[in-house]
Amino acid sequence: MAITSFHRSGATTNLTTFPSQLANGSRRDRDSRRRSATECVSGSVADGAHQHADDDAQYLPELVRECERLGFDLQLTNDPAVDVPEIKVINDRRTVIARSDEIGVARDDVRAIGRCIECDSELDDTAVLYFPADALLSFQPCKDMTGADIRMCRPCVEASCLPLTAAQRGPEWMLRYGCTPWCINDHAEPVAAEWHSALPIETELRDAAIDSGGCSANGDTLPWLTAQVVVTNDKPHAYGRRTRVWLGYGVHTGELPPAEAREALEAMRSFVCRLEHVVKQAEEIARDDFDGDPDIARLDLEAEDRRIRAITTARNGAA
Numbered sequence: 001m002a003i004t005s006f007h008r009s010g011a012t013t014n015l016t017t018f019p020s021q022l023a024n025g026s027r028r029d030r031d032s033r034r035r036s037a038t039e040c041v042s043g044s045v046a047d048g049a050h051q052h053a054d055d056d057a058q059y060l061p062e063l064v065r066e067c068e069r070l071g072f073d074l075q076l077t078n079d080p081a082v083d084v085p086e087i088k089v090i091n092d093r094r095t096v097i098a099r100s101d102e103i104g105v106a107r108d109d110v111r112a113i114g115r116c117i118e119c120d121s122e123l124d125d126t127a128v129l130y131f132p133a134d135a136l137l138s139f140q141p142c143k144d145m146t147g148a149d150i151r152m153c154r155p156c157v158e159a160s161c162l163p164l165t166a167a168q169r170g171p172e173w174m175l176r177y178g179c180t181p182w183c184i185n186d187h188a189e190p191v192a193a194e195w196h197s198a199l200p201i202e203t204e205l206r207d208a209a210i211d212s213g214g215c216s217a218n219g220d221t222l223p224w225l226t227a228q229v230v231v232t233n234d235k236p237h238a239y240g241r242r243t244r245v246w247l248g249y250g251v252h253t254g255e256l257p258p259a260e261a262r263e264a265l266e267a268m269r270s271f272v273c274r275l276e277h278v279v280k281q282a283e284e285i286a287r288d289d290f291d292g293d294p295d296i297a298r299l300d301l302e303a304e305d306r307r308i309r310a311i312t313t314a315r316n317g318a319a
C-alpha cells in the first residue's frame with residue numbers, strides 16, 4: 001500500500017510519497033514497515049500543516065490497517081476543498097483521500113466498508129442488506145463510501161428477532177412475488193399470504209388486560225391495538241393494486257383504505273384528548289377511595305349466601 005502525504009500551500013501542491021509494500025514480506029517486516037510508514041505520514045502531516053492534533057492522530061494506525069485490509073492506498077491532505085473522505089483511482093490504485101485533521105472521520109468511513117452495521121464484524125456471503133423490518137416504509141438503503149449497500153451479518157439478523165424484508169431477500173425474490181421492499185411475508189411457504197404486509201406496530205398492552213368481560217379469552221395474547229400497511233397486487237392487470245391499513249383491536253380487524261384510516265386516526269386523536277380529561281378526573285376522584293374491612297366483607301358474603309339459600313329453599317318447598 002502506498003501512503004502519501006498531500007499538502008497544498010497557495011497555488012503550489014507538494015506531494016511526498018512513502019511507498020509501503022505492507023502486503024509482502026514476513027509479519028515482523030510488515031509490522032515494522034507499517035510503523036515506519038505511519039510515523040512518516042504522521043510526522044509529515046504535523047510538520048507541514050501544523051493542524052494534526054494528537055487526539056485525531058491516534059486514529060491513523062487504525063486507518064492504515066483498514067486501508068491495508070481493503071487494498072487501498074491512503075493520501076492525507078490539508079486541502080480545505082476536501083470536505084469528506086473520498087475514494088479516487090490514482091495511478092490505477094483505489095486511494096482514500098482524507099483531511100489530515102479528520103482522520104477519525106476517515107477511519108470510521110473506511111472501517112464501515114465490508115463490515116456489519118450492527119456488530120462491526122467482517123461480512124461473509126450470508127450477509128443481507130440493511131433494510132430492517134422495523135424501519136420506516138420510506139427507508140432507503142444506506143451505502144458506504146465505495147457506493148456499496150450497507151449490510152448486516154446473519155447472526156445480527158437472527159438476534160434482532162425480526163422477519164426478513166423482501167429487500168433483504170433480494171431483487172429476484174421481489175420480482176418473482178411482486179413484493180414491495182418492506183414486505184415481511186414469506187411467500188415461499190406452502191400456505192403463504194398473497195398480499196404484501198409491513199411489520200405491524202402494536203401496543204405493549206394486551207387486549208385481555210383491559211377486557212373485564214372476558215370476551216378476549218380466545219385471543220388473550222393479542223395486543224390491544226395494532227396497525228400495518230398491506231398491499232394487494234395479485235394479478236394486477238385483472239384486479240388492480242390496492243393499499244389498505246389493517247387496524248386491529250384485539251380479536252377484531254378492520255381493513256381501511258388510507259383515507260378512512262386517516263379519519264380513524266383523527267377520531268383517535270380527538271378521543272385521546274378527551275380520554276386524557278376523563279383519566280385526570282378519575283385520578284382526582286380516586287383520592288377519596290379506600291379499602292374496606294376484610295372481616296366485614298366476609299360476614300356480608302356469608303349473610304348473602306344464607307339469604308340466597310333461604311330463598312331457594314322456600315321456592316323448592318312451594319313447588
